[in-house]
Amino acid sequence: MVRRHELIDQEWELLALLIPRAATGRPRVEDRRVINGMVYKIRTGISWRDLPERYRPWQTVYTRFRRYAIDGVFTRALQQIQARVDAAGDIDWLVQIDSPIIRAHQHAAATGRKGGGTGDEPDDHALGRSRGALTTKVHLACDGQGRPLALLITPGQRHDSVCAQALLDKIRVPRTGPGRPRRRPDHVVADKAYSSRGFRNYLRRRGIGHTIPEKTDQQRHRQHRGSRGGRPPGFSREIYRRRNLVERCFNQLKSFRSIATRYEKTATSYEAAVTLASFLLWARSV
Structure with missing residues (x-):
């Protein structure tokens, strides 16, 4: 019986083949039960x-x-589920990008103030001051059907335009056959x-x-320069509505409470939670 906040059979079948398994050692706690515990938590x-007891031991x-x-x-x-959908020709490569600011809970904020990162973990644990509190920003690129293609986690005060190139560079949809991964959108829409x-x-x-609207000060600066300011950038209201x-x-x-508010102490764990939630959004669309 599938309980609330647990993987349905279709979602588990998509994920089961990618779960690493040790060849030796003691018998493991059932993989599906453990993954369901992760999903329930986020x-x-x-x-x-x-x-809950049905997912215990929590340490596992x-x-x-x-x-x-x-x-x-x-x-x-x-990436694997994106490759499967792309092979079916079902990814709309009109990509939208944006980033919300996520408030960090006090349990997550403690790590950002002490100590540095290790390995791939940033020193600030992707926590920064924004609007008077410790926050994290999730930079997201989604396809033309509103499904996540790539994400980037930064401190909350990091400006969107600074991270735009790094975000698009993280788009990487593998091919199911020969060929390099698809990394270039057809069109980008942003505010x-x-x-x-x-x-x-x-x-x-x-x-x-x-399709990116021009800021008012940029328009004035371009117009002030006259012919040297160049032509205004193209803009389609029809595309921007999307x-x-x-x-x-x-x-x-x-709708995942562990994403709406950051409880994880490390950026690696928080990014993994957002990635798992993104996988579930894709799994429910195929």
Whole structure:
């Protein structure tokens, strides 16, 4: 029987083949039960110690979650389901980008103030001051159907335009057959926060069309320079109306309480939680 906040059979079948298994050692706690414990945790936002008895021992669920987070298991699972959908021609490569600010709970904030990172973990644990509190920002790129393609976790005060190139560079959809992964969108839609000369030049160099409204001060500066200011960037109101899809994607991700509020102490764990939730959004769309 599938309980509330647990994987349905279709979701488990997509994920089961990607779960690493040890060849030797003691018998493991059932993988599906452990993954269900992880999903329950990020859905409800409870602490690991408060997991219901059916997912116990909680230490096993937490240890495996950390191991999978560090090893990139959920990232590979997300890429594999994206490859499957892309092979069926079902990815709309009109990509929208945006980033919400996520408030960090006091349990997560303690680590950001002490000590540095280790390995791939940033020194600040992707925690920063924004609007008077410790926050994290989730930079997200989604396809034309509102499904996550790539994400980037930074401190909350980091400006969107600074992270735009790094976010698009993280798009990597493998091919099911021979060939390099698909990394270039057909078109990018973003709001005024991404309106910068550097980012527009980056998109032009890669041959990516874009619909980004120009800031008022940029318009005035261009007009003040006259013919030297160049032509205004192209803008399609029809395409820009589709930018609400990335907002809808955020709303779906924030239905996971551990994503709407950051409880995880490390950026690696929080990114893994967002990636697992993104995988579930894809699994429910195929």
